Amino acid sequence: MENIQYILPEIFISISIMLFLLIGVFKKNSANLIYNLSNISLVVLLALIINLSSLDKIYLFNNSYLIDNLSNYMKIILVGSGIFVMLTGSKYIQVINLNKIEYPILILSSILGMMIMISSNDLIVFYMGLELQSLALYVLASFNRDNLLSTESGLKYFVLSALSSGLLLYGCSLTYGFSESTNFDQILINSTEFNYGTTFGIVFILVGLAFKISAVPFHMWAPDVYQGSPTSVTLFFAILPKIAALSVFIKFLYTPFANMIDQWQTIIVFISIASMIFGAVAAIGQNNLKRLIAYSSISHMGYALAGLATVSNQGIQSSITYISIYLVMNLAFFCCLFMLKRKEKYYENIEDLSGLSKKHPILSVSLLIILFSLAGIPPLAGFFAKFYVFLAVIEQSMYFLAIVGLLATVVAAFYYLRIIKIIYFDPEKEEYETSHNLGLKITLAVSTIFILAYFIYPSGITEIVSKITMI
């Protein structure tokens, strides 16, 4: 019982979820109330996590739960971006009539699942967290149930995700069978000798994780789900599951499988290169902005994985830096999407941006900055994200990975430029509404300034994550 203070955040959020469910059932028309309460509970949750962040390494519950620097940092950015996701999407879900009590509760439970994933140190605990977040996400994807695309995306996500969970589970059981334990540290100790069983286990687990992070060749669900889901859910999809999955990736590769580097390094390099190239090439032909950002996030995950492939602390840190900057850029981009509203309807095609710069100069400049940053052009934040990754990659003399990755950025630059071209060079269309809620405006302003001014102190995130060492 004396350990209970360490999992206070998880306990707090679980109790909040149950409480909000009760409130929602017994009080009528409480959707707004619960939405706001959830937001507040996320803020409290963040405070609770930050309160624990001075801890270095604490094992709980028979070593099945681990709180360390990695989990703390990942939870902070997870909950932090959760707050912004809720803030920016509040108006959106009202406009498209999704403001139901289940929506914030599902988001909270999915966040709880992710937190458990991030802290897990045991295959069973990990799987439990994974399923909790996945089940919440299935419902969220099809939340706009009267919309054909949304239900389709929910179903598609469910079927494919279940399949990948199955593979993952199979991998877990193989790993358990050959290493005689479900505990990560125990697996590490028991797997010093090479055997095929564990290798198969690794492959299956990596496939499952690659699916969650939407890396090529397990990305097929991403474009449809991104496009079909309500935009606020897409934003959620684009950021939070990626943080959790990346953190689990790091955990798996460098704790239970740290003795099997030869076995998984090639797989990660391959997945990384394939994602970078595929994401860059496939996005060129897209016309729906949400679909385009799905492909863009596939290629971004490729860069994040490139850092992991280096087998060095610097590489891991660069991946974490990458995902931190990535989430800010995506948040900013979706803020812009939420602003493309006219007469209670949201627009999400590239052509809808045509000539935006004449009537909406500030929105256009923000988009310009965000897109150039996504493309990785200096001096914006996206460049430093890539710079750190390639710094780590080249340190390990993985020149092929570095050169392919950088050439893929040139291809990717094309489709970002295409959007900029449409915003700035094309003839203008009708005006969009200019009144937006404060949360949205603040989020956009803060994230854009972050991207723009990152070069002034570019080692900010790096210094924070430099505490995270896995090797």
Add this chain to the structure above:
Amino acid sequence: MNFPILSSLILLPTIGALFILFTKSTSGKYQSSKYVALFISLANFLLSLYLWIVFDKNSVDFQFVENREWLSGFINYKVGIDGISILFVILTTFIIPICIISVNATIKNRLKDFLIAILIMETFMIGVFCSLDLVVFYLFFEAGLIPMFLIIGIWGGERRVYSAFKFFLYTLLGSVLMLVAIISIYWITGTTDVEKLYELGIKAEYQNLLWLAFFSSFAVKTPMWPVHTWLPDAHVEAPTVGSVLLAAILLKMAGYGFIRFSLGLFPIASENFTMLVYVLSLIAIIYTSLVALMQEDMKKLIAYSSVAHMGFVTLGIFTMTQQGIEGSIFQMISHGLVSAALFLSVGVVYERHHTRLINKYGGLVSVMPRYAIVFMVFTLGALGLPGTTGFIGEFLILMGAFEKNILVAMIASLGVILGAAYMLWLFKRVVFGEMNNQDLKSMKDLKTFEIITLSALVIPILFFGFYPEPIMNSIESSVEYTLNMYNFDLINNLASKD
């Protein structure tokens, strides 16, 4: 710590841009923001002149060095100038006010955005010439793509989208390899500080690949044959001011990079690849001169002539002789002035007649005598007549080339003749000849602001043509130092092989 004069030089235009961003105009014309921009850029010009005065021309060290921690301990923000870079800084600060004065002729819409783009561009360009750290250099080098992309794309001509994309993607493709090389240098030597790298040197075994990676970036930017094709497109579609910036300053970044980085950091590789550069430069000189002869569009002709002139520059740099390198630097300054002037001159007639096709013009001398005179000075400057800056640059380059390789020098000399041919022919067709188009008769001679901008360019072209001492003084010791270092490294390398 002394006053950070270089950083203020770099930041001042951006501050001006921010200032303009927040100005409002009721008439929507933004005349006042133009004056703000002009004021800022002139202030920057004066600041750079002050720098020139206090600059110690006999020292070979980098001066006004600022060194601040930037990327948590391993990469510093380091700027400083030597005798070579100060000239390019002044060239930049000199060209920008001229661009801003000529803005009202060419930019009809979104003047405010345009001024912001130009000022931000100035920040990046000065940054490129000042940076003494490879990562800082890369940052400025690449960042310049953003405003230039917008300048071509928003205010350009009909095929502006195609040109803007081509410009951006070509340059980016060249540069990413340089980034790989820069990071590799960091891991090989443990620093990206240029001064430290000069001292440490880079092991011979790595140099060839690193040189090629840098070359891929500089060759696109220079531009060298066969990756020059983005330049004519970009020039033709860019607004006049954009072309001026592109020709006068952006192209010089690569030539500067060759001297500072290719020669300074990879002497052994530079020696190995000399022949490659010679051949590419000669092809550029001869081939693009011939192409220029056949152009019907004035801007395209000047664009191709830029490629040929930059061919001389790369040739001169890789002769590795005092004359050759000094000539190249002089040629870059000269080309910066002359090509800017030529593009402005084309802008003058384009604005009146709305075509750039050469055969639509003729006999302008009778209606625009003043224009004919300044245009003649620029034409002669471009073809390298003694008494203009063009002559000194080409002459020194050829002198350096003769010392190293007579055949190369002879082929390059052919380029001088071809250069005279296409420039004089252009002048003849536009200014002389019969006026067969009645619309031309109503063309007005130069307006006041055009006289100001064009004569501001005539003066240095003639002045430094007759009296090149100030420029030569400035670069002499720095070039000598670079060459000494270069030869020293070569000898060391040979000695270590034996």
